[in-house]
Amino acid sequence: MAIELKPLEQFTIERLVPLHIGKLDVSYTNSALLMTIAVVLITALVMLGTRKRALVPGRWQSVTEMLYEFVADMVDTNAGQGAEAFLPFIFTLFMFVLFANLLGLIPYSFTVTSHIIVTFALAAVVFIGVTIIGIVKHGWHFLRLFVPENVPLVLLVLLVPIELLSYFIRPFTLSIRLFANMLAGHTMLAIFGGFAASVGIFAILPLGINIALVGLELLVAVLQAYVFAILSCLYLRDALHLH
Amino acid sequence: MDLASAKMIGAGLACIALVGAGVGIGNVFSALISSVARNPASQAQVQPFAFLGFALAEATGLFGLAIAFLILFVF
Numbered sequence: 001m002a003i004e005l006k007p008l009e010q011f012t013i014e015r016l017v018p019l020h021i022g023k024l025d026v027s028y029t030n031s032a033l034l035m036t037i038a039v040v041l042i043t044a045l046v047m048l049g050t051r052k053r054a055l056v057p058g059r060w061q062s063v064t065e066m067l068y069e070f071v072a073d074m075v076d077t078n079a080g081q082g083a084e085a086f087l088p089f090i091f092t093l094f095m096f097v098l099f100a101n102l103l104g105l106i107p108y109s110f111t112v113t114s115h116i117i118v119t120f121a122l123a124a125v126v127f128i129g130v131t132i133i134g135i136v137k138h139g140w141h142f143l144r145l146f147v148p149e150n151v152p153l154v155l156l157v158l159l160v161p162i163e164l165l166s167y168f169i170r171p172f173t174l175s176i177r178l179f180a181n182m183l184a185g186h187t188m189l190a191i192f193g194g195f196a197a198s199v200g201i202f203a204i205l206p207l208g209i210n211i212a213l214v215g216l217e218l219l220v221a222v223l224q225a226y227v228f229a230i231l232s233c234l235y236l237r238d239a240l241h242l243h
Numbered sequence: 244m245d246l247a248s249a250k251m252i253g254a255g256l257a258c259i260a261l262v263g264a265g266v267g268i269g270n271v272f273s274a275l276i277s278s279v280a281r282n283p284a285s286q287a288q289v290q291p292f293a294f295l296g297f298a299l300a301e302a303t304g305l306f307g308l309a310i311a312f313l314i315l316f317v318f
Contacts, residue, residue: 006316007312007316008312008316176306177302179309180302180308180309181301181302181305183309183312184305184308184309184312185305187309187316188308220298223294223297224298224302226298227295227298227302230295
Protein backbone atom coordinates (compact mmCIF):
# COMPACT_ATOMS: atom_id res chain seq x y z
CA MET A 1 0.00 0.00 0.00
CA ALA A 2 2.86 2.33 0.67
CA ILE A 3 3.99 4.15 -2.42
CA GLU A 4 7.74 4.47 -2.56
CA LEU A 5 8.71 8.06 -1.88
CA LYS A 6 11.05 9.70 -4.34
CA PRO A 7 10.84 13.32 -3.27
CA LEU A 8 14.17 14.27 -4.81
CA GLU A 9 13.13 13.15 -8.28
CA GLN A 10 11.74 16.60 -9.03
CA PHE A 11 15.27 18.02 -9.00
CA THR A 12 16.61 15.82 -11.82
CA ILE A 13 18.12 17.69 -14.71
CA GLU A 14 17.00 16.42 -18.10
CA ARG A 15 18.65 17.18 -21.39
CA LEU A 16 15.99 18.65 -23.63
CA VAL A 17 18.32 19.43 -26.54
CA PRO A 18 21.52 17.38 -26.27
CA LEU A 19 24.49 19.42 -27.42
CA HIS A 20 28.17 18.64 -27.05
CA ILE A 21 31.11 20.86 -27.93
CA GLY A 22 34.13 18.60 -27.78
CA LYS A 23 34.00 17.02 -24.33
CA LEU A 24 31.97 19.87 -22.94
CA ASP A 25 28.30 19.10 -22.32
CA VAL A 26 26.33 22.26 -23.15
CA SER A 27 22.94 20.63 -23.56
CA TYR A 28 19.83 22.76 -23.25
CA THR A 29 18.30 21.36 -20.05
CA ASN A 30 15.02 21.86 -18.23
CA SER A 31 16.97 24.10 -15.86
CA ALA A 32 18.05 26.32 -18.74
CA LEU A 33 14.49 26.31 -20.08
CA LEU A 34 13.10 27.59 -16.77
CA MET A 35 15.80 30.28 -16.61
CA THR A 36 14.89 31.35 -20.14
CA ILE A 37 11.22 31.51 -19.20
CA ALA A 38 12.06 33.58 -16.13
CA VAL A 39 14.15 36.04 -18.14
CA VAL A 40 11.51 36.31 -20.89
CA LEU A 41 8.74 36.91 -18.32
CA ILE A 42 10.76 39.56 -16.47
CA THR A 43 11.67 41.31 -19.72
CA ALA A 44 8.07 41.17 -20.93
CA LEU A 45 6.74 42.51 -17.64
CA VAL A 46 9.14 45.43 -17.49
CA MET A 47 9.07 46.28 -21.21
CA LEU A 48 5.32 46.03 -21.65
CA GLY A 49 4.68 47.64 -18.28
CA THR A 50 6.63 50.77 -19.12
CA ARG A 51 5.69 50.93 -22.80
CA LYS A 52 2.91 53.52 -22.43
CA ARG A 53 4.67 55.61 -19.78
CA ALA A 54 1.33 56.95 -18.65
CA LEU A 55 1.19 59.60 -15.97
CA VAL A 56 -1.62 57.65 -14.32
CA PRO A 57 -0.31 54.07 -14.44
CA GLY A 58 -2.45 51.18 -15.60
CA ARG A 59 -2.37 47.74 -14.01
CA TRP A 60 0.88 46.45 -15.50
CA GLN A 61 2.64 49.74 -15.14
CA SER A 62 1.62 49.81 -11.46
CA VAL A 63 3.08 46.37 -10.88
CA THR A 64 6.34 47.31 -12.59
CA GLU A 65 6.56 50.60 -10.72
CA MET A 66 5.86 48.87 -7.41
CA LEU A 67 8.62 46.32 -7.97
CA TYR A 68 11.03 49.01 -9.12
CA GLU A 69 10.26 51.30 -6.20
CA PHE A 70 10.52 48.41 -3.75
CA VAL A 71 14.04 47.57 -4.92
CA ALA A 72 15.03 51.22 -5.29
CA ASP A 73 13.91 51.87 -1.72
CA MET A 74 15.81 48.79 -0.52
CA VAL A 75 19.04 49.89 -2.23
CA ASP A 76 18.58 53.44 -0.97
CA THR A 77 18.15 52.49 2.69
CA ASN A 78 20.60 49.58 2.87
CA ALA A 79 23.46 50.25 0.48
CA GLY A 80 24.09 53.85 1.51
CA GLN A 81 25.15 56.78 -0.64
CA GLY A 82 26.58 56.25 -4.10
CA ALA A 83 24.88 52.90 -4.53
CA GLU A 84 22.28 54.12 -7.04
CA ALA A 85 24.62 53.04 -9.82
CA PHE A 86 24.20 49.43 -8.74
CA LEU A 87 20.40 49.54 -8.64
CA PRO A 88 20.03 47.81 -12.06
CA PHE A 89 22.21 44.93 -10.86
CA ILE A 90 20.31 44.46 -7.60
CA PHE A 91 16.98 44.79 -9.44
CA THR A 92 18.02 42.10 -11.95
CA LEU A 93 19.22 39.83 -9.16
CA PHE A 94 16.03 40.26 -7.16
CA MET A 95 13.72 39.74 -10.13
CA PHE A 96 15.61 36.67 -11.36
CA VAL A 97 15.62 34.93 -7.98
CA LEU A 98 11.98 35.92 -7.36
CA PHE A 99 10.78 34.59 -10.71
CA ALA A 100 12.89 31.43 -10.48
CA ASN A 101 11.44 30.72 -7.01
CA LEU A 102 7.87 31.45 -8.02
CA LEU A 103 8.05 29.49 -11.29
CA GLY A 104 9.34 26.54 -9.29
CA LEU A 105 6.14 26.52 -7.24
CA ILE A 106 4.04 25.67 -10.29
CA PRO A 107 3.33 21.92 -10.05
CA TYR A 108 5.52 19.72 -12.29
CA SER A 109 7.83 22.60 -13.15
CA PHE A 110 11.44 22.81 -12.11
CA THR A 111 13.03 24.96 -9.42
CA VAL A 112 16.19 26.52 -10.81
CA THR A 113 17.29 27.87 -7.43
CA SER A 114 17.13 24.42 -5.80
CA HIS A 115 20.47 23.63 -7.41
CA ILE A 116 23.45 24.86 -5.45
CA ILE A 117 25.51 25.51 -8.57
CA VAL A 118 22.95 28.11 -9.74
CA THR A 119 22.75 29.91 -6.41
CA PHE A 120 26.49 29.66 -5.89
CA ALA A 121 27.14 31.21 -9.30
CA LEU A 122 24.83 34.11 -8.39
CA ALA A 123 26.46 34.52 -4.98
CA ALA A 124 29.96 34.28 -6.46
CA VAL A 125 29.13 37.06 -8.93
CA VAL A 126 27.95 39.24 -6.03
CA PHE A 127 30.99 38.40 -3.89
CA ILE A 128 33.65 38.89 -6.59
CA GLY A 129 31.92 41.98 -7.96
CA VAL A 130 31.62 43.60 -4.55
CA THR A 131 35.24 42.81 -3.69
CA ILE A 132 36.44 44.35 -6.98
CA ILE A 133 34.30 47.45 -6.37
CA GLY A 134 35.80 47.80 -2.89
CA ILE A 135 39.38 47.41 -4.12
CA VAL A 136 38.89 49.82 -7.03
CA LYS A 137 37.25 52.43 -4.80
CA HIS A 138 39.55 52.21 -1.78
CA GLY A 139 42.73 50.52 -2.96
CA TRP A 140 44.76 49.17 -0.03
CA HIS A 141 42.42 50.89 2.41
CA PHE A 142 39.90 48.18 1.54
CA LEU A 143 41.74 45.93 3.99
CA ARG A 144 40.50 48.19 6.81
CA LEU A 145 37.20 46.37 6.37
CA PHE A 146 38.75 43.52 8.33
CA VAL A 147 40.02 45.72 11.20
CA PRO A 148 37.30 46.93 13.56
CA GLU A 149 37.80 50.45 14.88
CA ASN A 150 38.55 51.39 18.51
CA VAL A 151 39.59 47.92 19.51
CA PRO A 152 42.63 47.14 21.69
CA LEU A 153 45.56 45.52 19.90
CA VAL A 154 45.26 42.28 21.89
CA LEU A 155 41.71 41.73 20.72
CA LEU A 156 42.65 42.49 17.10
CA VAL A 157 44.68 39.29 16.99
CA LEU A 158 41.44 37.45 17.62
CA LEU A 159 39.05 39.68 15.69
CA VAL A 160 40.87 40.02 12.38
CA PRO A 161 40.81 36.29 11.59
CA ILE A 162 37.12 36.19 12.54
CA GLU A 163 36.37 39.15 10.28
CA LEU A 164 38.35 37.55 7.45
CA LEU A 165 36.51 34.27 7.88
CA SER A 166 33.10 35.94 8.04
CA TYR A 167 33.96 37.83 4.85
CA PHE A 168 35.09 34.83 2.83
CA ILE A 169 32.22 32.65 4.05
CA ARG A 170 29.69 35.09 2.56
CA PRO A 171 29.26 33.52 -0.90
CA PHE A 172 28.71 30.13 0.75
CA THR A 173 26.12 31.29 3.28
CA LEU A 174 24.38 33.42 0.66
CA SER A 175 24.09 30.51 -1.78
CA ILE A 176 23.37 27.73 0.73
CA ARG A 177 20.60 29.79 2.37
CA LEU A 178 18.63 30.06 -0.87
CA PHE A 179 19.46 26.52 -2.00
CA ALA A 180 18.56 24.86 1.32
CA ASN A 181 15.28 26.77 1.56
CA MET A 182 14.20 25.71 -1.90
CA LEU A 183 15.44 22.13 -1.53
CA ALA A 184 13.85 21.57 1.90
CA GLY A 185 10.60 23.29 0.95
CA HIS A 186 10.04 21.40 -2.28
CA THR A 187 11.11 18.08 -0.75
CA MET A 188 8.65 18.65 2.07
CA LEU A 189 5.84 19.36 -0.43
CA ALA A 190 6.70 16.15 -2.30
CA ILE A 191 6.79 14.10 0.92
CA PHE A 192 3.37 15.30 2.10
CA GLY A 193 2.08 14.76 -1.45
CA GLY A 194 3.39 11.19 -1.23
CA PHE A 195 1.64 10.73 2.13
CA ALA A 196 -1.61 11.94 0.65
CA ALA A 197 -1.28 9.52 -2.24
CA SER A 198 -0.60 6.53 0.02
CA VAL A 199 -3.18 6.77 2.83
CA GLY A 200 -6.43 6.60 0.86
CA ILE A 201 -9.41 8.11 2.64
CA PHE A 202 -7.27 9.88 5.24
CA ALA A 203 -5.55 11.84 2.47
CA ILE A 204 -7.51 14.94 3.49
CA LEU A 205 -5.10 15.55 6.39
CA PRO A 206 -1.75 15.57 4.54
CA LEU A 207 -3.47 17.37 1.66
CA GLY A 208 -4.60 20.11 4.03
CA ILE A 209 -1.08 20.40 5.41
CA ASN A 210 0.24 20.52 1.85
CA ILE A 211 -2.04 23.42 0.94
CA ALA A 212 -0.83 25.32 4.00
CA LEU A 213 2.75 24.45 3.05
CA VAL A 214 2.26 25.88 -0.45
CA GLY A 215 1.23 29.12 1.23
CA LEU A 216 4.35 29.01 3.39
CA GLU A 217 6.51 28.24 0.36
CA LEU A 218 5.01 31.23 -1.46
CA LEU A 219 6.06 33.40 1.47
CA VAL A 220 9.51 31.78 1.56
CA ALA A 221 9.99 32.23 -2.21
CA VAL A 222 9.36 35.98 -1.98
CA LEU A 223 11.22 36.33 1.31
CA GLN A 224 14.34 34.53 0.11
CA ALA A 225 14.51 36.68 -3.02
CA TYR A 226 14.22 39.72 -0.73
CA VAL A 227 16.90 38.36 1.61
CA PHE A 228 19.25 37.58 -1.27
CA ALA A 229 18.87 41.11 -2.64
CA ILE A 230 19.09 42.86 0.73
CA LEU A 231 22.22 40.96 1.77
CA SER A 232 23.81 41.86 -1.58
CA CYS A 233 22.96 45.49 -0.73
CA LEU A 234 24.59 45.15 2.70
CA TYR A 235 27.74 43.62 1.20
CA LEU A 236 27.81 46.45 -1.32
CA ARG A 237 27.55 48.96 1.51
CA ASP A 238 30.55 47.34 3.19
CA ALA A 239 32.58 47.67 0.01
CA LEU A 240 31.50 51.26 -0.68
CA HIS A 241 31.75 52.68 2.83
CA LEU A 242 33.92 50.22 4.86
CA HIS A 243 31.88 49.88 8.10
CA MET B 244 24.10 -1.46 13.40
CA ASP B 245 23.20 -1.73 9.73
CA LEU B 246 23.23 1.17 7.29
CA ALA B 247 19.45 1.58 7.02
CA SER B 248 18.92 2.13 10.74
CA ALA B 249 21.99 4.35 10.96
CA LYS B 250 20.47 6.50 8.21
CA MET B 251 17.20 6.82 10.11
CA ILE B 252 18.99 7.80 13.32
CA GLY B 253 21.19 10.23 11.45
CA ALA B 254 18.22 11.90 9.77
CA GLY B 255 16.48 12.19 13.14
CA LEU B 256 19.57 13.76 14.69
CA ALA B 257 19.88 16.22 11.80
CA CYS B 258 16.32 17.40 12.45
CA ILE B 259 17.38 18.65 15.90
CA ALA B 260 18.73 21.67 14.02
CA LEU B 261 15.12 22.81 13.66
CA VAL B 262 14.95 23.44 17.42
CA GLY B 263 17.25 26.39 16.88
CA ALA B 264 15.13 27.69 14.03
CA GLY B 265 12.01 27.44 16.19
CA VAL B 266 13.62 29.30 19.07
CA GLY B 267 15.00 31.91 16.68
CA ILE B 268 11.74 32.56 14.84
CA GLY B 269 9.84 32.74 18.11
CA ASN B 270 12.40 35.20 19.43
CA VAL B 271 12.18 37.40 16.34
CA PHE B 272 8.41 37.67 16.44
CA SER B 273 8.19 38.07 20.23
CA ALA B 274 10.59 40.98 19.93
CA LEU B 275 8.48 42.37 17.08
CA ILE B 276 5.28 42.13 19.12
CA SER B 277 6.75 43.69 22.23
CA SER B 278 8.37 46.54 20.31
CA VAL B 279 5.18 47.28 18.37
CA ALA B 280 3.17 47.09 21.61
CA ARG B 281 5.48 49.64 23.20
CA ASN B 282 5.52 51.93 20.19
CA PRO B 283 2.81 51.18 17.63
CA ALA B 284 4.08 53.97 15.37
CA SER B 285 7.28 52.04 14.77
CA GLN B 286 5.57 49.09 13.09
CA ALA B 287 6.34 50.17 9.54
CA GLN B 288 10.02 50.58 10.39
CA VAL B 289 10.63 47.38 12.32
CA GLN B 290 8.51 44.95 10.30
CA PRO B 291 10.94 44.55 7.35
CA PHE B 292 13.74 43.78 9.79
CA ALA B 293 11.53 41.22 11.54
CA PHE B 294 10.90 39.40 8.29
CA LEU B 295 14.58 39.57 7.40
CA GLY B 296 15.37 38.06 10.79
CA PHE B 297 12.67 35.43 10.28
CA ALA B 298 14.13 34.38 6.93
CA LEU B 299 17.69 34.25 8.30
CA ALA B 300 16.67 32.24 11.37
CA GLU B 301 14.55 29.86 9.32
CA ALA B 302 17.40 29.24 6.86
CA THR B 303 19.77 28.01 9.57
CA GLY B 304 17.28 25.36 10.64
CA LEU B 305 16.61 24.36 7.06
CA PHE B 306 20.31 23.54 6.61
CA GLY B 307 19.71 20.71 9.07
CA LEU B 308 16.47 19.67 7.40
CA ALA B 309 18.17 19.60 3.99
CA ILE B 310 20.89 17.36 5.44
CA ALA B 311 18.21 15.04 6.85
CA PHE B 312 16.52 14.78 3.44
CA LEU B 313 19.87 14.17 1.75
CA ILE B 314 20.68 11.38 4.21
CA LEU B 315 17.27 9.76 3.73
CA PHE B 316 16.84 10.02 -0.01
CA VAL B 317 20.24 10.40 -1.66
CA PHE B 318 22.68 8.05 0.04
